[in-house]
Amino acid sequence: MMEFLFVMGFFAMLLLMGITLPAIIAALIVATALMVVGGMLTFVIKIFPYLLLAVVLVGVYRHYQRKKSR
Numbered sequence: 001m002m003e004f005l006f007v008m009g010f011f012a013m014l015l016l017m018g019i020t021l022p023a024i025i026a027a028l029i030v031a032t033a034l035m036v037v038g039g040m041l042t043f044v045i046k047i048f049p050y051l052l053l054a055v056v057l058v059g060v061y062r063h064y065q066r067k068k069s070r
Contacts, residue, residue: 009034 013027 005034005038006031 009031010027013030014023017023017026
């Protein structure tokens, strides 16, 4: 998936600017930026269930701590 994003970003940028040295450098930058954003999105999607679990556990812990103090 990430390789596909890199290749698509690279070739899309080359098609827009033509094949010159500055265009190749710009295409590499754009493709790398797409991979970074895609990687962060993938990481957030993978870690999201664990974040929800942590929020629920903190809520349960606070709920029982409040009942004990009364």
